[in-house]
Amino acid sequence: MGDIRRRGVVALGITGLVVPLTMAVGGTSAQAASCTTQTGAYQKQVEKFLGRPVDGRQSAADCKAIKAFQTKHSISPNAGLAGPVTWGVMDLMNRQKAIGNKPNKAGKCPTNKGRIACVDLTNQLSWIQDGSRLVYGPVAVRTGRKGHATRTGLKKVYWRDIDHVSNLYNVPMPYSQFFDGGQAFHSVGISVWAPPGSHGCVNMTKTAAAKYWSLLRNGDEVYVYGRKSGT
Known part of the structure; x- marks a missing residue:
């Protein structure tokens, strides 16, 4: 959290705890990682989401597709494992799509x-x-x-x-x-x-x-x- 810069002086009254006004930004960058051969706990779900053959077994092609998704969305480590964080992002995307307009x-x-x-x-x-x-x-x-x-x-x-x-x-x-x-x-x-x-x-x-x-x-x-x- 950080304070607001307003080209000089910022004057704003806020009730409650007296703390600097803060900026709420946050980023995360995926760490480079080699492709894993391990089958993830959410292998089938991730394969289906990515349009891969759903066999529940990690392959080199599966890993490449999962790794690309992880890199695009800053999921770290981006080693191609179909784990809970990766599936959590995909599941959220599915729920958002289902809500529609x-x-x-x-x-x-x-x-x-x-x-x-x-x-x-x-x-x-x-x-x-x-x-x-x-x-x-x-x-x-x-x-x-x-x-x-x-x-x-x-x-x-x-x-x-x-x-x-x-x-x-x-x-x-x-x-x-x-x-x-x-x-x-x-x-x-x-x-x-x-x-x-x-x-x-x-x-x-x-x-x-x-x-x-x-x-x-x-x-x-x-x-x-x-x-x-x-x-």
Whole structure:
């Protein structure tokens, strides 16, 4: 977590504990690893997800495909093992796909607030709705990891900075829209499925973050609910 840099002085009152405003970015890079010959605990599920022959036995081709997926999504180590972390990412993708264009089917995000940005931590999805009408999304997001969970509840966008840079990590946070202390929507240069997650921010692709930037304004409400697996 790090403090907000606002081209000089930032003046913002926050009740509660007196701590610096923080940036919630988080990245992880897969470590280079040789391809394993070991059959993973989730071999069949991973083979099916990747469109490989489902025989439950690791092959050189299986390992190559699994390793490519792990590298793309910053899963470490990226040795091609069909383990729980790799399957967890794939299972999340399956669940997100199944939700389709009805992310608020259960009505958990308020429909009496007008335009509002919803964040479903359980399914790692976000969207913008106006009443019950879906305006944009849902899009896959990457929220806070264990110890840095994205905080739940009803909030409001209070500050926007299109070219924000985190002081603590000295990394860019394009299209930042802050809604709870240092927690913000912003784009990242890694996969939004990269485990274990951010330091609290809602990470998005550049396309999604730019669209959120065009649709939201200071004072627009944000509702975060659910619980991310492992937090």
